[in-house]
Amino acid sequence: MQQTLQTRVLKKTRLSERVVGLTLGLQNGDAFPVWEPGAHIELELAVSQTEPLYRQYSLCGQQANTREWQIAVLKEEAGRGGSAYIHEVLQEGDALAVSIPKNHFPFAANTKCFFVAGGIGITPIVPMVQAAAAAGLDWHLLYLARNAADFIFLQELQEVDGARITTHASNQDGLFDLQGALQALDAQTVVYSCGPQPLLAALENYQQEQADIGWQLVLERFSVETDPAMLQGKGFTVTLQKSGKSIAVAEDETILAALKREGIRVKCSCQNGTCGTCETVVISGLPEHRDFVLSPEERQLNETMMICVSRALSAELVLDL
Ligand code: FES
Structure with a gap:
């Protein structure tokens, strides 16, 4: 921290x-x-x-x-x-x-916003809805939950503008037709979504199918199912700038695991590249980013990396540790 x-x-x-x-x-x-x-x-x-x-x-x-x-x-x-x-x-x-606050899910106040929240994924969406309404934007919120009892902040949201909100609880409303709900999207619309992985994957798939229409998708992930193979790759060396210590990272371990093996404590949380807690400054070397936190621009800069999942394209990485 x-x-x-x-x-x-x-x-x-x-x-x-x-x-x-x-x-x-x-x-x-x-x-x-x-x-x-x-x-x-x-x-x-x-x-x-x-x-x-x-x-x-x-x-x-x-x-x-x-x-x-x-x-x-x-x-x-x-x-x-x-x-x-x-x-x-x-x-x-x-x-x-x-x-202090960090923001990996920035809201750009686009003219047309379509918010899709799944369950507890409503939390970052609430201030976005308030900001969109305050700015007079054209917005709609689709709020999905497994159980009607799981909806939170619904009254506050409906007080903002209930006519712009669609709720769906699968225990009482059945299976939701996501594609049907997204049919009206156009190239001016930006979809902001936070929720469980299957919901985000469905949105990504549908966006790819509709690539010709050109609506944008901005996601906040709070978990992913990590395939162990995704955490493996070529071995490399990590050098810790502060101590000068060099540690070999084997093909089947992450940088985080290699550091722990050597008794070096590093702050971490999700360990699947979604939370940003293990973000570490890269002094030199070329990271291979495998996280879900950094934007494409941040990846290109190679200034930081998530050491719980990301690896190295170079033989050595020097980290600010
Ligand atoms: S511990 Fe969450 S991104 Fe690495």
């Missing part, structure tokens, strides 16, 4: 059976830094005595409220304990260290 802010949990509320909302304020009472729709913060969770867990959550409150930040946390039953800690241990009044 590059720059840490010391916050306190001002409010903890239940948003649905599986989601709690946290309202955070700075401990010193100052105003928070500004943030843009799509931004997330990283929470440092004292889950164990030895090593904190880092977890990322989208800011989903009002941008104009500089004294309070809001996040919503889904309890991941198969997770590694971060969301369970927030649900079961963290209480109002507790201290919580968080990062």
